[in-house]
Amino acid sequence: MRPSTTRLLNILVPVKRAVDYAVKIRVNPQQTGVDLNVKHSMNPFDEIAIEEAVRIRERLPKGSEPVTITALTIGPPKSVETLRTALAMGADAAFHVELPETSPAPEPLGVAKAVQAIIEKQLNSVDMVILGKQSIDDDLGQTGQMLAGLLDWGQATYASKVDLDLEQKNAVITREIDGGLEQVCVKFPLIVTTDLRLNEPRYASLPNIMKAKKKPVTKLTPADLGVSFKPQMEVIKVTEPPKRVGGTKVESVDELVEKLKAAGFTAVS
Amino acid sequence: MLPRRSFVIFRSFLTRNYASGPSPHALVFLEHRQGDIDSGSLSALTAASQLGGKVAGLVVGSSEFVPAVVDKVKKLKGLTSLLHSTSDLYAEQLPETLSPLLEKLLSDSEYTHVVSTPSSLAKSLLPRVAAKLDVPLVSEITSLEHDSSSNSTTFTRPIYAGNAISTVRLPSSVPIKFFTVRATNFDPAPFEESQEIEVKAIDPVDVPNCPTKHISTQLAKSDRPDLSVAGRVVSGGRPLKNAETFAATLNPLADVLGAALGASRAAVDAGYVDNSLQVGQTGKVVAPELYMAIGISGAIQHLAGMKDSKMIVAVNKDPDAPIFQVADVGLVADLYEAVPQIIEKLKQ
Numbered sequence: 028m029r030p031s032t033t034r035l036l037n038i039l040v041p042v043k044r045a046v047d048y049a050v051k052i053r054v055n056p057q058q059t060g061v062d063l064n065v066k067h068s069m070n071p072f073d074e075i076a077i078e079e080a081v082r083i084r085e086r087l088p089k090g091s092e093p094v095t096i097t098a099l100t101i102g103p104p105k106s107v108e109t110l111r112t113a114l115a116m117g118a119d120a121a122f123h124v125e126l127p128e129t130s131p132a133p134e135p136l137g138v139a140k141a142v143q144a145i146i147e148k149q150l151n152s153v154d155m156v157i158l159g160k161q162s163i164d165d166d167l168g169q170t171g172q173m174l175a176g177l178l179d180w181g182q183a184t185y186a187s188k189v190d191l192d193l194e195q196k197n198a199v200i201t202r203e204i205d206g207g208l209e210q211v212c213v214k215f216p217l218i219v220t221t222d223l224r225l226n227e228p229r230y231a232s233l234p235n236i237m238k239a240k241k242k243p244v245t246k247l248t249p250a251d252l253g254v255s256f257k258p259q260m261e262v263i264k265v266t267e268p269p270k271r272v273g274g275t276k277v278e279s280v281d282e283l284v285e286k287l288k289a290a291g292f293t294a295v296s
Numbered sequence: 297m298l299p300r301r302s303f304v305i306f307r308s309f310l311t312r313n314y315a316s317g318p319s320p321h322a323l324v325f326l327e328h329r330q331g332d333i334d335s336g337s338l339s340a341l342t343a344a345s346q347l348g349g350k351v352a353g354l355v356v357g358s359s360e361f362v363p364a365v366v367d368k369v370k371k372l373k374g375l376t377s378l379l380h381s382t383s384d385l386y387a388e389q390l391p392e393t394l395s396p397l398l399e400k401l402l403s404d405s406e407y408t409h410v411v412s413t414p415s416s417l418a419k420s421l422l423p424r425v426a427a428k429l430d431v432p433l434v435s436e437i438t439s440l441e442h443d444s445s446s447n448s449t450t451f452t453r454p455i456y457a458g459n460a461i462s463t464v465r466l467p468s469s470v471p472i473k474f475f476t477v478r479a480t481n482f483d484p485a486p487f488e489e490s491q492e493i494e495v496k497a498i499d500p501v502d503v504p505n506c507p508t509k510h511i512s513t514q515l516a517k518s519d520r521p522d523l524s525v526a527g528r529v530v531s532g533g534r535p536l537k538n539a540e541t542f543a544a545t546l547n548p549l550a551d552v553l554g555a556a557l558g559a560s561r562a563a564v565d566a567g568y569v570d571n572s573l574q575v576g577q578t579g580k581v582v583a584p585e586l587y588m589a590i591g592i593s594g595a596i597q598h599l600a601g602m603k604d605s606k607m608i609v610a611v612n613k614d615p616d617a618p619i620f621q622v623a624d625v626g627l628v629a630d631l632y633e634a635v636p637q638i639i640e641k642l643k644q
Contacts, residue, residue: 051596052456061460135423136432163577166455167435172391172420173427181392181507184420187571199511204416206329206572207515211390214507223561223578224571259432259470263450263463271603273622276615280634283609284641286625290607292528292586294642295554 035092035193038080039156040118041099041142042073044109045164058264069109072159074116074228075221079189080157081117082226087193095119097150101141101256103128107244114239115231121244122149126256132165133256139173144252146178149245153216155198160185160220171220181213185222318408320349320442323379323401325412325422326369331361333368335525336413336477338484343477344411345374345485347442347449352407355380356394358387370495373488383500388510391421396501398425402472409449414476426474433474434464436581438481449473457577457600479524480583480604516570518557523573526556529584531575531602533592534562535613535631542568545635546590552642558582558602560592576601591631594619611635 046052047066055062069077077098084094098113100106101124110121124141126133133141146153161168175182183189187208188201196215201208203222231239249256277283287293322344327334344351353375355365362382370378379401385393402410402425410425412418414436426433437451438461447468455462466473523529530550536542542563550557558575559568575582577600587605592598594610594617602608603622610623611634620626627634 046456048597052459054460061456134432136427136430139427161578164456166453166457166577167433168419169423169426169433169435172423175391176395176424176427182420182424183508184391185416202416203571204513207513207570209513210511212509212511217507222571224565259466260434261465261467263465265455266461266463268454268458268461271608271622273608273624274620274626275624276620276626276628280627280629280637280641283611283625283627283634284638287586287609287642290586292553292607294552 036094037153038096039153040076040080042113043070043162044106045070054267060265069112070162072221075225076157077113077116078226078228111239114242115236124247131258134258135169137256138170141254142174143177157219171218175218182218183213184220186219187222187224320347320408321406322351322409322411323407324353326353326355328365331364336479339479339482340411340413340477341374341485342482350376352377356386371487372485374485377494379496379498381498381500391424392506392508393503395424399428400501410474412476431470436478437475438478457596521556523556524580527584528553528555528586529558530555530588531558532590533560535591539568548639552639560598589619593617
């Protein structure tokens with residue numbers, strides 16, 4: 028970061044360490060959750076969020092004022108790996124709100140309050156927060172909207188295209204909505220949540236992974252932020268979904284169509 | 297004299313109610329598009345009725361559509377009252393303009409639950425409102441049970457792309473319980489001609505200096521049934537090569553079955569069809585009578601969106617494709633040979 032320049036654009040990207048998307052998860056025998064001794068990685072939507080922040084910087088003409096990208100995660104000690112990934116992808120600095128290994132997963136409202144506290148207590152100014160539209164573990168899809176509500180900022184969820192106008196201090200965003208697309212214009216500061224089609228996240232190169240080890244990670248505790256992560260939803264149990272009895276193969280198209288017709292699926296025209 | 301006495305009666309009524317747990321009073325956010333009621337909202341209403349208390353509906357929009365929608369909605373079975381708010385401000389429904397209205401409506405109100413279908417609008421709006429009221433939200437529930445004595449509501453919902461089912465309870469300490477409802481798990485509420493319910497207009501809430509402006513909307517036009525409510529769905533994947541072959545191969549099959557078109561993420565990302573046709577964890581969740589997966593391998597994320605279909609038929613070249621583990625009828629074949637034959641034989 029160059030000294031004495033006014034920061035043009037501060038982007039904050041909260042990321043989450045989640046069970047890797049390719050892992051076939053198993054419910055534990057106590058029915059309290061799923062077996063977490065499996066591969067974890069950054070929530071895929073959050074990779075897209077980091078990628079977008081880096082691309083925003085790369086899209087700016089050379090010689091522009093700097094963009095700072097701050098990554099943030101809330102979770103057990105191992106979550107710092109996720110921050111290192113974000114730093115290797117191009118984030119400049121990171122915050123880790125460390126939770127004890129055994130504490131329950133924080134809920135979106137707790138996370139949103141923590142991000143709000145970091146914005147208000149730890150950062151001078153934030154122009155834009157980019158979050159994934161949902162995490163692939165709890166599938167709740169709420170944090171970005173809750174944060175926008177708490178801060179009273181404009182929001183653009185399910186973004187598939189983000190265009191910034193730095194002069195006007197606003198963003199034109201294409202959103203994926205039921206049945207099509209929508210464009211909105213949102214003033215800074217704003218919240219964006221990413222859809223799958225926003226971009227294709229890059230792989231961190233080895234030199235960048237090495238560099239990321241030297242980038243600053245600030246550790247914080249829930250007490251530093253004055254935020255409680257006590258869940259409000261009581262998890263009664265976690266169970267396996269009902270098994271589908273499938274797996275019957277037929278030998279020919281004739282047999283397939285026969286089965287369709289037998290089940291009442293005939294041509295309508 | 298009189299006002300004071302009625303006040304006392306009101307208070308004692310409240311006290312008695314609290315001792316035995318207040319009766320549920322749900323507010324259902326009913327959506328419409330250009331005057332047509334959203335079918336997912338009808339399922340949300342069914343779920344709200346299962347709480348066992350009063351159910352108020354809320355319709356918001358511009359003066360162009362609200363009166364007609366109100367006329368239709370007030371005949372919905374299960375509604376005990378209907379609120380509507382009409383303003384040009386609500387012509388384009390933005391979370392930033394709608395959340396002040398909901399906040400006002402819910403603050404110091406008797407509502408115990410806020411219910412909606414997980415549409416792209418509701419998913420953008422409700423968490424914003426819930427955060428302002430400092431309460432959590434339970435997304436995409438598949439069943440619910442309200443216990444009046446403890447004033448708690450228990451829900452089930454899929455997590456990890458539907459690979460586990462979580463049972464969660466919102467206790468009495470959560471004063472307003474927000475949840476969205478998976479339409480595939482609740483029948484749509486029917487209409488009832490003779491019903492008379494209280495219909496009340498509420499004033500819109502002005503939003504000075506709204507940070508967000510709507511610019512434009514492009515909806516994918518289609519004569520086919522809507523994917524999320526269709527009884528039959530024909531869905532295609534990556535092997536369909538491009539938009540032209542996707543259409544040329546699957547449109548005739550969808551036509552002959554009167555089915556909606558769906559697609560895997562791979563097909564959508566490759567640009568074969570519009571994004572809104574994506575079936576899966578991050579797209580639409582469907583549970584039709586018939587789901588035909590053509591050239592879809594069956595990744596976890598795709599299965600999350602269709603494995604509750606009544607009958608799954610898969611056509612795939614790869615005999616080891618995971619889709620065959622859930623398919624009721626699987627055919628290992630080249631789709632370009634099999635699909636035209638299926639169409640031909642269905643017509644016979």
